[in-house]
Amino acid sequence: MEKLYLVIPVYNEQANIKNVIEQWYPIVDKHNANGESRLVLIDDGSKDDTYSIMQECAKKYPLMEIMTKPNEGHGATVLYGYQYAIKNGAKYIFQTDSDGQTLPSEFEQFWNCKQDYEMVIGHRSKREDGISRYFVTKILKLTLKLCFGVNVTDANTPFRLMKADILKENLNYIPEKFNLSNVIISVLYAKKNYKVNYIPITFRPRQGGENSINFRKIVKIGWQAIKDFRKINQTLKQIK
16 A cells, blocks of 8 residues: 655744645545555644644644644654654655645646655756755755765755655654754665666755744854764774
8 A cells, every 4th residue: 555644843933834725635535545645745834824824724624633742842742753753654645835835726737756765766857946055055066965975956845755664764864853853864864785777857946934043043054964974984984
């Protein structure tokens, strides 16, 4: 049974979350695996009306599960969602974000080639969310090459489909509540020579609300990430 868990971390997205749910729920409904698939939204301690909107939407959609937890950041929330999906027997896990930048219409091409790859991930070849984000992506790619010796096309894309059993094997390498969890997952798959397919995707500007990550936070996260990368690399050097 091709049980799909579609995981979306959420923080202060009252302007977007209803539309995001309405757009992504049909994907889970289409690939429902006899009612076993789920759209999973994890509220990361939002300070606005995001969670109450999620609660109202959940009454309408039977394959939707919502939860809330204290604020820990995007990476920690993504890991929480992955662990939840694995615990509940997902065969495939798809992750996207709650800001409306990705298109559900582009999901099917990922699903169609899922059996041939351990991960299928979007390549944001033409980003529409600002030059600063494009610059950060390029710097990240260089950093990963220097720290880990791997070339990763687009390490942090929030549009990825993964085989749950392979993901489970690799979560133990990731520090608890690690902020750049998707980045490290991309690195792990590259280091282990897993079959990964990069497919170009549309990446729109944020569809509403304000981004909680500003340049100052990006710099702070970046410095901390480099320190963490060094520690993680000591473990990864043992991977052949």
